[in-house]
Amino acid sequence: MPDILPDSRPREQRGAKFMQGIFWIPIFCANCGADGGFVPQENCNFAFYLCTKCCEQWGGLAGTYTVPEEIFWAKVREAQMEKYGRLLSPLEQIEALKDEHHILAKLAREGPKPN
Numbered sequence: 840m841p842d843i844l845p846d847s848r849p850r851e852q853r854g855a856k857f858m859q860g861i862f863w864i865p866i867f868c869a870n871c872g873a874d875g876g877f878v879p880q881e882n883c884n885f886a887f888y889l890c891t892k893c894c895e896q897w898g899g900l901a902g903t904y905t906v907p908e909e910i911f912w913a914k915v916r917e918a919q920m921e922k923y924g925r926l927l928s929p930l931e932q933i934e935a936l937k938d939e940h941h942i943l944a945k946l947a948r949e950g951p952k953p954n
Contacts, residue, residue, distance in 0.1 A: 843907050845869045847888040848878070855880060868893055884908070911950045918942045 847866040854865045856877060863877035868890040875888035885908060889897060919926050922942060927935065935943040 843910065844887040847875055847886045848883075852880070870897060911946070915943065915946055915950075918946060 847869050848864060849867065852864050856863045858877075862880040864880045864883075866875040866878055866886045866888050867873060868875055868888055870889060870893040873890040873892075875890065878886045916926060927943075932943060935941045936947060938944055
């Protein structure tokens with residue numbers, strides 16, 4: 840099982856700013872908690888950041904880690920290839936998700952949740 844990068848977004852979203860028509864939430868260094876700027880709140884379900892100081896110390900490790908969604912989508916691809924020998928079309932995926940016993944529906948229930 841690959842190591843998973845920690846999320847640099849705060850658990851409780853405080854300090855959001857409204858700029859350029861969208862809300863931006865702060866992120867922090869995953870190691871020391873230093874300010875890391877902002878990411879858009881909408882459609883952002885994961886962010887990883889290391890400050891310069893921590894990157895100099897730990898940056899080499901980051902290339903060996905995997906973000907959570909990459910693991911999830913790898914499982915989805917693997918399940919489709921195992922069962923069908925190919926990736927399903929978007930319409931086929933929609934039909935598969937309608938069946939609560941289908942492997943893709945089970946994976947969807949276990950997968951990453953939007954914030």
